[in-house]
Amino acid sequence: MSDARRRPPSSTDVAALAGVSQKTVSRVLNGEPYVSEEVRERVLAAARELGYRRNTAARALHLGRFHRIGVASIGSSLYGPSSLLVALERQAREIGYAFAVAYAGEGAGVMSAVESLLAQGVDAIVVSDPIDGSQELRIDADVPVLSFRPIPGPRVVVTGVSGVEAGRQATEHLLGLGHATVWHVAGPHRWPAARDRARGWREALAAAGAPEPPAREGDWSPASGYAAGRVLAADPRVTAVFAANDDMAIGVLRALAEAGRAVPEEVSVVGMDDIPAAAYLSPPLTTIRQDFEAIARHGLALLAAEIERSPGQAALGDLPAHLVVRRSTAPPAKP
Template sequence: MTAGARRRPGVSMADVARVAGVSAQTVSRVSNGHPGVVEATRRQVLDAMQQLGYRPNSAARALKRGEFRTLGVILFTLATTGNSRTVEAIAGHAAREGYAITLIPVAVPTQDGVLGAFTRLGELAVDGVIVIMEVHLLDAADLTLPPGVQVVVVDSDAGERYPVVDTDQADGARQATEHLLGLGHPTVWHVTGPAESFASERRAHAWRSTLEAAGRPVPPVQRGDWSAESGYRAGLVLAGEPSCTAVFAANDQMALGVMRAFHERGRTIPGNVSVVGFDDLPDSGAFFPPLTTIHQDFAEVGRRCVDGLLRQLRHEPGHAGTELVPTRLVIRGSTAPPPG
């Protein structure tokens, strides 16, 4: 069959059935992925589809079955490591469950912006929506999603109103701070993320609470924006503090900037200063020295988001409130007891 024939418009299911030597019902079953088709027959039908250039009408199938096999994802930015890796995990697990994803960025995190994204997703025909909130510029009390839409929210405090999946930010920060205190450091300095970030604020609050519970002084925080450059600027300030022997940075990229600043100021890591990050990026073990950090299981976050949404779509029992994915401390070469 020539390439021109493969592109011939108007190829129908009946045409495929005729070429394959089967019934139109069998073609339909193969097209819909029905398991009760003999493998040889299935291959015969697929070969006929390829030969004729037939593509199943997924929109028509979706309307008939009442589902589109597509999940919408609304988010405010892909620039952060957490968001990009969460989206990657959602897409991967959705694909394993036979779903595609449609991504809708929201330029400005407002109620109108979120509702506009839901409108666009409605036009694109999705079965349910995962909202990656990340920022609390949208107060949970003000967030009202359209009724009748199945939703799971990531990284938010909307757990009393919608199912939420999040990394256990607080426990990760506690582990980081306790690790440094356990090595003998008198206190731990902190480079925090942006003030509008849920994750940043949870980590900072847990760091402060851990120091207070241990009866240790709470140093002033250095505010970053998740970038290595902001960590570098914060590190230059901390390098001028002779009493600073331990730093917990709210993500690995800022930790990298902190380490560079200390190196430039002649303060060795971990000889003079210990540094802990958060995320456990794939390259964290290649930092110099390798970075002690808090591991986030983004794959598990993505899996739970998709599974939670699919349970709603199937009207199965699911979790209510916030579901936390555990973190764990990964000890490498950037931490040691304080000098002396």
């Protein structure tokens, strides 16, 4: 076999097969404008037929870009963080970026993951999971950083669904049905998301002049919701519960059922996340939906725009929380 046959296909080969110039091939593969859709498709088809792969390292040296987004993740299997990670990877591909993940523990481990990604060569960083709030985190990277809660840093972009607004909506829904107050099964306090949702719950109670019952802390699991639910089920004053995620709400529902307290006739329950099973529980669960695809799409659009900007300009863009009303909530029973 000749050397010509053994060598990998080049952009020159793609140009010859597509019947265009090398500059046009470069424009198409770099996602530049001023190329017709017909020509773009012809070039991409030729690249696929030849099995052409760009030399990413050489392209990075030429453009000063790696066309890769790094994600610092604590590797949680919980529905919210894992769904967001999948959505981020899908959206990164949609906008033409490779995707690199560095896993870390909570707290200071996030900075180790960020440093690892910067050493690999990335154009931007996403801090995808909650961080231990006991440590003051600051990311002084010279690339844009997307976070889902405010953190200090020169090029930090913040977006996502406000946990405070979500907690407020859930609580206001239950108060609006006529419940005197709302009990809360909170997530672990070290997670900022849990603290934000609890804050929204407290603010809604205060605004309505409703008493604030003691919150019970879980660990996001159904088992912890069940443990909290057993305590709540034994208290006849409890008529409404907001659980900080759907998994804990499922545990609360099980505990109430075992105690013979009907949902929603005696106790109304609201969760958060709108997991796929939520609509098929008995009764179907009222919850706050987070649209992870929309969060990823919005966040990466902001991040891609920030890559083009000079340091020092941060963008802020909260997405709305959506209350999904199902049959686990109702007005309280009349005495």
